[in-house]
Amino acid sequence: MLLTRESIRNIDKWRQAGIKLPNYDVEKVAEKTKENPTWLHFGAGNIFRGFISLLQQNLLDKGLSKTGIIAVESYDYEIIEKIYVPYDNLSMLVVMNLDGTLEIEVIGSISDKIMADLTHSDWKRLKDVFSNPYLQIASFTITEKAYNLKDFSGEYIKDVKEDIENGLDKPKHIISKVTSLLYQRYKKGKYPVALLSLDNFSGNGEKLFNSIKTIAEEWQRKGFVETRFLDYLTDSTKVSFPLSMIDKIVPRPSEEVKKKLEDLGLERMDIIKTSKNTIIAPFVNAEKIHYLVIEDKFPNGRPPLEEAGVIFTDKETVEKVERMKVTTCLNPLHTTLAIFGCLLNYNTIADEMKDPCLKKLVEKIGYDEGLPVVVHPGVLDPKEFLREVIEVRFPNPYMPDTPQRIATDTSQKMAIRFGETIKSYRERPDLKVTDLKYIPLVIVGWLRYLMALDDEGNPMTLSPDPLLEDLRSHISNIKLGDVNSVQDNLKPILSNVNIFGVDLYEVGLGERIESYFKEFIEGPGAVRRVLEKYLGCKG
Ligand SMILES: NC(=O)C1=CN([C@@H]2O[C@H](COP(=O)(O)OP(=O)(O)OC[C@H]3O[C@@H](n4cnc5c(N)ncnc54)[C@H](O)[C@@H]3O)[C@@H](O)[C@H]2O)C=CC1
Ligand SMILES: O=P(O)(O)OC[C@H]1O[C@](O)(CO)[C@@H](O)[C@@H]1O
DSSP: OOOSTTGGGOHHHHHHTTEEOOSSOHHHHHHHHHHSOOEEEEOOSHHIIIIIHHHHHHHHHTTSOSOOEEEEESSOHHHIIIIIGGGTTOEEEEEEOTTSOEEEEEEOOEEEEEEOOTTSTHHHHHHHHHTOTTOOEEEEOSOGGGGOOBOTTSOBOHHHHHHHHHGGGSOOSHHHHHHHHHHHHHHHHOOOEEEEEOSSSTTHHHHHHHHHHHHHHHHHHTTSSOHHHHHHHHOTTTEEOOOEEEEOOOOOOOHHHHHHHHHTTOOOOOOEEOTTOOEEOSEEEEOSOOEEEEEOOOTTOOOOGGGGTOEEEOHHHHHHHHIIIIIIISHHHHHHHHHHHHHTTOSOHHHHTTSHHHHHHHHIIIIIIIGGGOOOOSSSOHHHHHHIIIIIITTOTTOOOOHHHHTTTHHHHHIIIIIHHHHHHHHOTTOOGGGOOHHHHHHHHHHHHTTTBOTTSOBOOOOOOTTHHHHHHHHTTOBTTBGGGGTTTTHHHHTOHHHHSSOTTTTTOHHHHHHHHHHHTSSTTHHHHHHHHHHTOOO
8 A cells, every 4th residue: 555645546455454544635725725825834854744733624624615725845846856756746645543543544635845045946845825815824933943044153154144144035044035035925915924833842923923023124224125024923913923822742753653654554664874973764643632723813814723622822922831831831842852862772752751860850859849830821730741741751661752853952951951950040039949859860861862972881872952062062072081181171161151041150050050069970880870869769
């Protein structure tokens, strides 16, 4: 069986294999989408194929929507060539249930794909779609770093510098591309639209807005865009940037799942790693549980996604729910497991949850250090959410999620995942930053991880991170087993407000972290020993 539009016409064959098919005519929806494009999504990767597209499929299945989503890829064109084109834009979602059963579903709601490549004819098509009055949403899952225009020294990165000089016609960075597309929309009729970031970080909509506004202002100063364009962009009845909280664990595609699909008779299920490091396959494996909370601000209307389980609410509630998830109840625990999982040679997050020390560490970070500063968001209960994460979601033995995946881009995540809690402790009169014992342990774990040696002292490959070279330039001066080599090498990292959101020395944690670090590098096995010492556990 091939995952193609033609093959899914043979409904009985797919049914016999136990695979659910779209309950609508995929071709017709694709046609309708061409005439009436309402939703573009930037970032054609795994979460889009396994979650966002599922929401729209849900509406199409119920007859609540008539059009699909157009996937836009602006960075890794191999995804389109190798994962969209050969499979007619279909994706296959494999849900890993807690009892080991799989629920498999062909997703047909991705109606088209576009490469946002200026040298390709697709660019013209993208400009047309973007200036279409029907367009309601341009959403994004492009990873947190893609929103950054500047490097850590505060300078515009190379592509952005060039984009600012070159104006509307040759943008390279995704934010400049989107700003240029928005200008087309403005010129065409000032039509309204919502730009919806579904990336996993605090204030995602605001960050998208600020980045786009920065480019627009630079272009306005150089005379590339009209001043009124800034009015359009900053008028939320025209262009909105809703905040969102997105939550579904969508690990990289796993060989085990691929094998199971092949056993069912599916062909061409190969997992690829692109030259830009995206690991992707025709299928997506994911957990069943998910949450999506979005600020209800869509000036050109939106599909009735509440019918697919999305919670629409006000900005303050999204902020609270997002803070709860990203800064305390899920992502800090994930990053903790990522760092120590790599150091202690774990292959899955679920296996780590069987390690009494690691389970205790995430409990301490979640319940003891995180929960006290969480503001109850109303729509979800933080304690119950945390319990579900620790007791149900992370330990799911069928989820092929790896610490190495979550360890990607850790430098971009520390400020949000740990810095926010540190700041709350600093601000609250009833709490002291120096009461924090376990968050510093994770920060130290990360510094130890950056030595690229596992706890036994064996070389370990580090996950991609835009700051890796910079960080390694300090850390590589330190030798395992030689506490004296620490010297001042940690100072530039620990005092970097861009990395942690605070200067860790100023808040009183720097020295403690340095001293923990020295214990961590005493020699092989020290990471495990230190965890046992501070957590009173036996790993
Ligand atoms: N995988 C997951 O479980 C979840 C992911 N997310 C969010 O979605 C993001 C993407 O996750 P996945 O789709 O799983 O990853 P992925 O690796 O499968 O896809 C990443 C996507 O982002 C694009 N991208 C990467 N760097 C870019 C850049 N500099 N400029 C423009 N586009 C760029 C890639 O081309 C690709 O389309 C995450 O970083 C996170 O913020 C949110 C919830 C769950
Ligand atoms: O650390 P990352 O790359 O944002 O990934 C975090 C993981 O946890 C989640 O936050 C779960 O919702 C997803 O974004 C992803 O599976």
